[in-house]
Amino acid sequence: MFELFGISSQALFGQLLIGLINGSFYALLSLGLAVIFGMLNIINFSHGAQYMLGAFTAYFLLQYAGLGYWWAIFLAPIVVGITGIIIERLFLQWLYKLDHLYGLLLTFGLALIFEGTFRNFFGSSGLPYSVPPALQGGRNLGFMFLPNYRGWVVVFSLAVCLTTWFVIERTKLGSYLRAATENPTLVRAFGINVPRMITLTYGFGVALAALAGVMAAPIYNVSPQMGANLIIVVFAVVVIGGMGSIMGAIVTGFGLGLIEGLTKVFFPEASNTVIFIIMAIVLLIRPAGLFGRSA
Amino acid sequence: MKRLFTLTAVAVVFGCGCAQAQYTDGTIKIGVMNDMSGTYADLSGQGSVIAARMAVEDFGAAAKGMKVEIVGADHQNKPDVGSNVVRTWIDVDKVDVIVDVPTSSVALAVNEIVRDKNKVFLVSGAAASDLTGPKCTPNTIHWTYDTWALANGTGKAIVKTGGDTWFFLTADYAFGHALERDTAAVVEKNGGKVLGKVRHPFPGTDFSSFLLQAQASKAKIIGLANAGSDTINSIKQASEFGITSGGQNLAALLAFITDVHALGLQTAQGLIMTEAWYWDLNDANREFTKKFAPQDKGVHPTMVHAGVYSAVTHYLKAVEALKSDADGKAVVAKMKEMPTDDKLFGKGVVRADGRKIHPMYLFEVKKPSESKAPWDYYKLRATIPADEAFRPLAEGGCPLVKS
Numbered sequence: 001m002f003e004l005f006g007i008s009s010q011a012l013f014g015q016l017l018i019g020l021i022n023g024s025f026y027a028l029l030s031l032g033l034a035v036i037f038g039m040l041n042i043i044n045f046s047h048g049a050q051y052m053l054g055a056f057t058a059y060f061l062l063q064y065a066g067l068g069y070w071w072a073i074f075l076a077p078i079v080v081g082i083t084g085i086i087i088e089r090l091f092l093q094w095l096y097k098l099d100h101l102y103g104l105l106l107t108f109g110l111a112l113i114f115e116g117t118f119r120n121f122f123g124s125s126g127l128p129y130s131v132p133p134a135l136q137g138g139r140n141l142g143f144m145f146l147p148n149y150r151g152w153v154v155v156f157s158l159a160v161c162l163t164t165w166f167v168i169e170r171t172k173l174g175s176y177l178r179a180a181t182e183n184p185t186l187v188r189a190f191g192i193n194v195p196r197m198i199t200l201t202y203g204f205g206v207a208l209a210a211l212a213g214v215m216a217a218p219i220y221n222v223s224p225q226m227g228a229n230l231i232i233v234v235f236a237v238v239v240i241g242g243m244g245s246i247m248g249a250i251v252t253g254f255g256l257g258l259i260e261g262l263t264k265v266f267f268p269e270a271s272n273t274v275i276f277i278i279m280a281i282v283l284l285i286r287p288a289g290l291f292g293r294s295a
Numbered sequence: 296m297k298r299l300f301t302l303t304a305v306a307v308v309f310g311c312g313c314a315q316a317q318y319t320d321g322t323i324k325i326g327v328m329n330d331m332s333g334t335y336a337d338l339s340g341q342g343s344v345i346a347a348r349m350a351v352e353d354f355g356a357a358a359k360g361m362k363v364e365i366v367g368a369d370h371q372n373k374p375d376v377g378s379n380v381v382r383t384w385i386d387v388d389k390v391d392v393i394v395d396v397p398t399s400s401v402a403l404a405v406n407e408i409v410r411d412k413n414k415v416f417l418v419s420g421a422a423a424s425d426l427t428g429p430k431c432t433p434n435t436i437h438w439t440y441d442t443w444a445l446a447n448g449t450g451k452a453i454v455k456t457g458g459d460t461w462f463f464l465t466a467d468y469a470f471g472h473a474l475e476r477d478t479a480a481v482v483e484k485n486g487g488k489v490l491g492k493v494r495h496p497f498p499g500t501d502f503s504s505f506l507l508q509a510q511a512s513k514a515k516i517i518g519l520a521n522a523g524s525d526t527i528n529s530i531k532q533a534s535e536f537g538i539t540s541g542g543q544n545l546a547a548l549l550a551f552i553t554d555v556h557a558l559g560l561q562t563a564q565g566l567i568m569t570e571a572w573y574w575d576l577n578d579a580n581r582e583f584t585k586k587f588a589p590q591d592k593g594v595h596p597t598m599v600h601a602g603v604y605s606a607v608t609h610y611l612k613a614v615e616a617l618k619s620d621a622d623g624k625a626v627v628a629k630m631k632e633m634p635t636d637d638k639l640f641g642k643g644v645v646r647a648d649g650r651k652i653h654p655m656y657l658f659e660v661k662k663p664s665e666s667k668a669p670w671d672y673y674k675l676r677a678t679i680p681a682d683e684a685f686r687p688l689a690e691g692g693c694p695l696v697k698s
Contacts, residue, residue: 011511018504116332123594124336125557126524131535138537144507145537219535220500221527221557225333229500264504269467271504272496 014144015261021150023257024157025212029230030237030249031161032208035168038244039181039201042092042103047234048227049111050206053080054213055222056118059129069132069218076214077207084206088199096198111227118224126223153215160211161250168246177201236279242292252290318620319389323363325351325607326390328380328405329420331369334498334523335397337553339420339599341367342591343395346600349586350607353638359615366390370401372498377401378408385412391620392417392610395603399423399470403430410434414623417610419602422522422549423473424686427650431693434623436630438651439602440571442470443686445548446478448569448657448679453516453546454485461546462514463492464505464529466521471497474520474548490514495521502529503536510538522549527557534562551597555672560663563672567659572598572639573673576656579638595670605640606651609633643681648693655684 036044058072138147168174180187241248263274329339344367356363370377384390396402397420409416410432424443465471509517550568574584613629635643643653658673
């Protein structure tokens with residue numbers, strides 16, 4: 001085995017794989033944000049809270065209804081997605097014509113309310129949620145021990161990301177959506193119910209956050225601030241990828257996970273900041289982001 | 296971008312009006328500051344405000360004609376936020392004593408302000424042993440535990456049972472550094488070896504990368520020099536990555552009962568930890584817990600909560616004896632002069648460097664089959680007597696101690 005900067009290739013591959021795993025969470029979350037921003041022009045600051053809601057819904061399903069992980073991964077996004085739809089109908093729909101700032105403030109406020117409420121009832125240490133029996137254990141890859149569950153996270157989130165990209169960029173439904181954001185009046189003239197489409201899009205974006213939450217529940221403790229810790233990084237990912245760019249969010253999510261993983265080996269103290277350094281550099285060179293269309 | 300809310304004030308009764316008004320602005324004002332919304336909120340948080348209130352009630356302040364008021368605030372684990380709260384409290388709100396303050400970086404900042412303003416600082420939540428070492432002040436008492444005591448308890452016990460090679464996973468701020476330093480010293484003194492360390496950002500979420508580095512070091516023991524949800528996630532992910540089943544063991548150098556509760560016994564069983572107080576240790580503690588838990592959503596008190604109770608009790612005794620709370624230095628001097636005695640910590644003393652002395656306990660987390668009731672988590676492995684539990688007075692480097 002060879003060495004690179006004093007680190008064995010074994011350790012390096014292990015760290016790269018872990019970076020990929022973390023990257024899949026970034027990708028899944030930033031995908032939801034990009035969909036919402038791209039289609040609704042809303043900067044959804046409650047995304048972290050909705051991720052947390054997804055994890056808590058999984059916990060509730062197990063605790064009070066006896067429904068395990070596989071039910072949760074299906075039901076939690078639907079439940080949280082419906083709350084998203086309610087939020088869109090009650091609040092967000094009035095804000096589309098206003099400045100971005102109003103949407104940001106509203107969703108930020110909602111995030112604080114959600115997190116505060118859950119902290120009040122469940123404390124800050126979090127609640128345990130175990131890995132589903134079918135995915136327990138792991139396999140030795142030679143260079144590292146890969147828990148089965150983490151492998152599943154990478155594969156599943158990659159599948160979800162690519163499907164979403166395909167639906168929005170390559171299908172008829174996706175083209176309606178994109179057209180509706182460009183010129184809603186014209187699209188309505190073709191007999192398409194644009195407001196309903198927008199509502200469902202927000203619900204879908206929120207459901208993606210909840211799905212990420214369910215996937216995170218067995219890895220991290222289910223705790224009220226789990227989203228707040230992640231959301232800032234995810235926003236940086238979206239900015240680097242280009243606001244609203246679907247492919248940008250996916251590629252940057254995985255890419256930054258890898259870079260962060262490497263930083264944890266070579267300069268662990270900086271692993272929190274490296275993403276923001278990259279963000280600053282990208283904004284200097286390409287203000288619209290790596291994959292963004294410049295306005 | 297986070298919130299800063301000064302929490303509810305809990306006023307406790309008015310004196311008969313006939314007592315001489317010796318106290319500054321007629322009221323003894325206690326400020327409980329800690330993490331009320333983040334990773335340390337369960338182990339300190341609102342519970343510390345509750346503990347302080349119980350101390351005031353049990354002391355019978357009202358019957359003695361002392362008017363005591365308690366205020367609480369969230370420092371969000373940020374030294375700048377904490378410093379601002381304390382300055383406002385002292386300058387504007389006339390707070391006389393600051394209590395609790397977990398997160399050593401915040402505590403060290405508050406330590407300086409309280410000394411400059413000549414008030415009193417009773418530390419329960421923070422761990423860095425520097426508070427009674429080079430950074431000691433005549434206004435500060437470090438009550439419940441510190442990094443030296445933790446290292447001395449857990450570190451020594453583990454090295455003596457064969458865990459002689461260590462790798463540290465350290466939270467990258469004052470507390471983590473102090474805990475790593477004090478534990479490494481104990482390990483080396485007892486014939487062990489430190490093979491390496493990695494410092495993770497605080498607070499962190501994913502520790503798998505650091506854990507793999509610890510695994511590659513082949514050390515027998517992975518020392519977790521972190522706390523709260525950082526420790527919880529480290530332990531959880533270590534079991535996920537098969538580190539414990541691969542023959543390496545974890546040493547949770549600072550863990551609280553709330554962490555064990557969050558992990559569940561299935562994951563936490565077998566962990567060895569050092570604490571100053573446990574709710575199920577004796578009748579007095581159980582009685583306190585019975586009153587405390589319903590007020591804190593069923594959460595059982597941690598040693599930090601118990602320490603707040605004990606510290607506030609002793610403070611009130613000293614103020615009562617002095618009949619004044621105006622001069623912080625004088626109050627602390629009185630607290631050092633009087634022996635401590637309360638129902639949770641029993642008899643003890645406060646040393647010249649500000650270190651409160653009492654026994655420490657080495658616990659092991661029970662197996663799920665051994666636990667009879669909710670929160671029945673620890674079995675006692677050893678009691679570390681008071682005269683061995685804390686750093687010897689001469690070794691701390693505190694300028695207040697005349698050599």
